[in-house]
Amino acid sequence: MRFRGLFLFVMLLSLCTVSTLFAKTRIRCASTTSTQNSGLFEYLLPIVEKDTGIKVDVVAVGTGAALEIGKRGDADVVFVHAKDDELKMVREGYFVDRHDVMYNDFVIVGPPGDPADIKGMKKAVNAFRKLSTEKVIFVSRGDNSGTYKKELKIWKIAHIDPKGRKWYLEVGQGMGKTLRIANEKKAYTLTDRGTWLALQDKEHLDMVIMVQGDKMLFNQYGVMAVNPLKHKYVKYKEALRFINFLISPKGQKTIAGFTESHGEQLFHPDAK
Amino acid sequence: MYGILISFEKAFELILSLNRELAGIVVLSLLVSGAAIVIASLLGIVFSYVLAFRRFPFKGFLTNLLNTSMGLPPVVVGLFLYLLLSRNGPLGFMGLLYTPSAMVIAQIILAFPIIAAMSHAAIVMVKPNIRLAALGLGATDIQASVAVIRDARYGIISSVMAGLGRVMAEVGAVLIVGGNIAGYTRVMTTTIALEYDKGNFELAIALGIILLLISLFLNAALFLFQRKVYR
Known part of the structure; x- marks a missing residue:
């Protein structure tokens, strides 16, 4: 029993050693x-x-956790979608070399019967206003994600504070999972198109x-490296190579070539 | 109901066509939990023995603390360990966060109280005259303790089984300190959680079935071992 255990332990140690041997060209992306x-x-x-x-x-x-992990220096590079927060943290000196990489878009989804009658509205803010006055449920991520931040921004522009209201479910x-909950509750929610298509x-x-x-x-999705002046052990050079690949013509073309199973493009490259 | 049946059917197809990625995940799960259980067992059995036979201050309090820690929520352990191992934390210099080693540490913390507390109960049940007799026959202190542990082995092996069940089923702690990195720190439970998120219920169920089969196999092996040593 103990020998078998020892064997397992040695195997694990060697696994760790092997992985550190290759660690030279390994970076961590939050x-x-x-x-x-x-x-x-x-x-x-x-x-x-293959390329780099x-x-x-x-x-x-x-997104909230990813930014925090980067700020603490527990990752080398961060790839998220909360442009305002990203730019703020670059100004604060936590990150460097931020670049736009690609975008997709959010959509408001709901039950086919559309009890709030918002289908086809042009402005998300107006749709949110209508949702708050009709007797329908809105399911919110409530988890500090990029999607949640976007949702809060729309509520703010609409001058509505949904927190604690009976029709507003923060699921965290x-x-x-949020889409699934909205589906079960015949509710409305805000989702990124990629997850929507994949789940649908x-x-x-x-x-x-x-x-x-x-x-x-x-x-908007952006990528940025953890500032090596803040955390001297981060693999800044390698992170930069990763970033440069993403914004290179080849990287951009690769991203454009990514489609869901029906051939619909999920992300649109827009690096400058 | 029909959907569930379809899921199971697809799950078995996946098991039969066990691919390399899936096999890697299974192997890593076994390595991490195996290492954690071996270390936690050694620490736990020694600790339970000390708790049973040595006198020291705050013993009652320590026993209480140990029993309470059996119910430690894995997410809390994960979060606590994250803050310790983070580059900004006190142990950050070791660079252990998001490695299999961090997952082993998390599982040791989860398994140790169970193994120690249950072994303690088993050792306390051993009649004190065994130790006294051993000492009286000229055994050294260590030899006497081996005699006691031998007598309590049935309960001790049960404690190891309970510890193994806990770490194999746990997802919260390894998700936080391991990061669920593909091909590096992704184990069965974190894969199940991820595949559920992605909507791949079939794959999630398949992994769940494999996990149960492995637990069944390990427990059967330990049970046979337990019966053998009891005779």
């Missing part, structure tokens, strides 16, 4: 669940590794897109 759940990384990272020789380990959490879960494809939610195409619903 990113968001929506990016991971769309399948983008599984498609993109092998190409990155860098293996990127992705820790996928909410990822996008997929697999689970056939009984929901449809209500509002889309508003500039307000634009979802």
